[in-house]
Amino acid sequence: MNKKFFIALLFLGSSISKAQNLKTVKSPDGNLEVSLTIDEGTLFYTVSYLKEKIMANAPLGIRTNEGNFDEGLSFVTSVSEKISNSYEQDKIKQSQITYTANSLKYTVSNSENKQLSVLFQVSDNDIAFRYEIPKWGETRAIVIENELTGFKFPENTTSFLSGMMHPMTGFARTAPSYESAYNADVPVSGQNASEGYIFPGLFKVEQRFWVLISETGVRSLYPGSHLSNYQEGVFYVDFPSPEQNNGFGSSKAQVGLPGITPWRTITVGEHLKPIVETTISWDVVEPLYEPSQNYEYGKGTWSWIIWQDASMNYEDQKTYIDLAAAMHFKYILIDAWWDERIGYERMKELIDYAASKEVGVFLWYNSNGIVNDAFQTPLNKMNTSIERKQEMQWLKKAGVKGLKVDFFGGDKQETMRLYEDILSDANDYGLMVIFHGTTLPRGWERIYPNFVGSEAVVASEMLVFVEDVRKKEAYNASIHPFVRNAVASMEFGGVVLNDYLNRGNKDGQKRMTTDAFQLATGVLFQNPVQMFALTPNNLDDAPQFELDFLKKLPTTWDETRFIDGYPGKFSVVARRRGDTWYVAGINAESEAKKLQLDLAFLSGKKVTLINDGQKGQTFTKALNIPKNGKSSITVQPGGGFVIVNN
Structure with a gap:
């Protein structure tokens, strides 16, 4: 046989094999796509949005004490389904949620003929995926020693990440406590924290797409994970350091078979709206028990x-x-x-x-x-x-x-x-x-x-203890709606109206943000x-209109909308309770910022504005939102504003 012809046949056979292994699943609107394939015995996934690759050939797999799924894998089968369910939730950013997705369950076997499935569910702008492990013969208990799950971004991606605190450090050796600040717009190649990075993490890809990564569904059956440091183009899912808990307890995952891992989530958009408004953290989980009573918030x-x-x-x-x-x-x-x-x-x-x-x-x-x-x-x-x-x-x-x-x-x-x-x-x-x-x-x-x-955030107590946190209060606050508070509720304990953060309120730890800023965080932080x-x-010393605002301010919401912003610079978010809208914004930059806001949902309505003057004084006044919904607001540095419809 001609040697070139033989090589061509081998190449053709390999291509056919790869094509047979390639499976895809798209979001209902067709814009978000995940493809899975086995390349030289290793499982990979690729994420595309609007036909542009967001992650290419990101690794998948696990290693266990009873068998590994990192190499020598063979395709077994795949199953596709449509998913649709609705639920009510009174503790998050939206009270009525309908979740619609397409799923792909991709099953592989290793050299020992043991099987592993990875289940992807893809909704508009959101991906959730997890591993599903069947019984392996008589084996019913395994230890997952580490995951090969990775997130692989283009080299010019920038990141908004918070470092995992080193175990057994900090106050009374209580770290890690998820109280490190986020660093904004850092190239992924510059990320090298020794302990990795906490979930969630935000990324900007090709200066066009936003990607939020987190995990959900973690309970007593698995450890909480985090992102590794940047390793040859990939952030891996990493298990806890053995040093946590003063060295007590395994840092690995103890799993009974059949078993599942938590969901890892990826939210993708051309702008920040899908990031702020995502509900994927709750879409793919279910209550473990019924409430024993009607809890009031x-x-x-x-x-x-x-x-x-x-x-x-x-x-x-x-x-x-x-x-x-x-x-x-x-x-x-x-x-x-x-x-x-x-x-x-x-x-x-x-x-x-x-x-x-x-x-x-x-x-x-x-x-x-x-x-x-x-x-x-x-x-x-x-x-x-x-x-x-x-x-x-x-x-x-x-x-x-x-x-x-x-x-x-x-x-x-x-x-x-x-x-x-x-x-x-x-x-x-x-x-x-x-x-x-x-x-x-x-x-x-x-x-x-x-x-x-x-x-699980650099919260209000750090404002009292650390001057640098007071200086960066506006910067940190401008990030939270896009990262930390986008995936989970956040008990911040803020809205400080004292000029000084102490009992005397006369000198000492001076607050560096305005009253309007503080009121705005009452809306921004959910x-x-x-x-x-x-x-x-x-x-006695706070203006009555500020106290009246706080008396009426809800803590639960029916709807949340992204209005404008950029993490680390400024943030504007709207939340609705019943028929009442609250629009809140803050400015983390050193110069006053004039914003042109689209408030179409308030068009033609009378509203109350709380804002800051150029000298930092907080004031309130009545406004009429034009019929076109366009509204111009100037936000002072370290300041904020709130709009409430009457």
């Missing part, structure tokens, strides 16, 4: 954030209950040390007093006593089943509405199990839960009915229960 007061530890006494907390009542807030959060400085008996008196004012109480707890050095009490009440249930029984009897649980040890499966145990037990006793010093919530608003938010940083003196 709203705003709260919180003495610790400004008045700090010294306020943990009966009289100061009574004053903050009165503040909550005066502001028509539903809740007060009583923070660390309450058990020692107020005591259980007098705390019951405070809870009763709050109830007489129609204010519910959240109480703070230390999550542990074994994985770090956090010493604040109550301690050792939440990390074991017997003590936790005994404590929750008292909380229910005393009339407490919810918990704030702090100082978790990392993302290992062991810790994910603790989160789930706390939430499940709390629901049995009718208690809502906020997590602090914590990981990113991954679909938890829908998975756990009594979950009402997590910090969380169903939000503890604001107001202080009792604000009833």
Whole structure:
């Protein structure tokens, strides 16, 4: 046989084989496409949007203690389906959601004839994918030692990423706590954080497309993952560092067969609208249990954030209950040390007093006593089943509405199990839960009915402690709607109206943003229960129109819309509750910014504007939005604005 002809036959055979392995799935509108193929025994996927490649030949696969799926793979079969479901969710950015997608389940086998499937679901602008592992003969328990899942971007991609904190560092060795700032517009080739990067991560591809990456559906059956550092053009899904939890517990995934992994999500758009408005974190998960009661959401007061530890006494907390009542807030959060400085008996008196004012109480707890050095009490009440249930029984009897649980040890499966145990037990006793010093919530608003938010951000407490965070407050705030708060609720604890972030409000930690900026963050930062940083003196020293705005401000929404913005520079978002729209914007740049906004949904309506003058003074006035919906707003540096329809 002619040698060239023989080589041509080999090439043709290889091409036919690859073509047979190539499978694609498109979004319902046809704009977003995922293709899967096996190349030289390795599984890859490619993402295209508007026929342009966003990721090309990104790797897939897992390694386990019972078999690997990184090479020598063969195609077995593929199955395509259409998916459509609707659901209601009262704790996220939208209350009525319809999810429509096309799916592709692609099954491969390894050299031991063990099978692995990867399931892709592609909706308009969103991709969710996970691994599905059948039983392997008599094998029913495996350990996934690491994933080969990768996200491969073009070289000129820029990124908006937050570094994973090094374990067992920071205050009382409580890191990682997802409290590192995001760096904006950094070339991916310049990303080399030693611990990798937390979810979510935002990327700008070819200076045209925006891509948001995260994960959802993580519970007690898998560790929380993050992005690796940049390795030869790829960010990989990385498991927790073995050093987390003071070295206790495996950093790998313990999985029973048949089993599944969490969903990894990719949101793609030509602009930031799909990023801000995505609901993919909740579209692909389901509730684990029914709520034990009708949980109510709203705003709260919180003495610790400004008045700090010294306020943990009966009289100061009574004053903050009165503040909550005066502001028509539903809740007060009583923070660390309450058990020692107020005591259980007098705390019951405070809870009763709050109830007489129609204010519910959240109480703070230390999550542990074994994985770090956090010493604040109550301690050792939440990390074991017997003590936790005994404590929750008292909380229910005393009339407490919810918990704030702090100082978790990392993302290992062991810790994910603790989160789930706390939430499940709390629901049995009718208690809502906020997590602090914590990981990113991954679909938890829908998975756990009594979950009402997590910090997992450079939040308001860092404004009090660190001058550099105060200087960058506007910068950080302009990023959150596009990254952190785009995939999960965010318990920030902000809206500071003191000029100085301390009890005296006369000197010290000076606030560097305007009142209008602070009010705007009350809209920009979404969380169903939000503890604001107001202080009792604000009833006298803050303008009445600002207090009136906060009294009416919702914390749950029926709709969210992206209006304008660029992460790290400025942000404008609109949210609707019933028939009332709130449009909020902030400016992180050093010069005043004149914005031309399209507010067609408010065309011809009378609205109230809260804004800043050139000298930083906050004012309010009535406006009429033109029939064409076009509106011009000037936002001062470090300033903000809010528009509310009357």
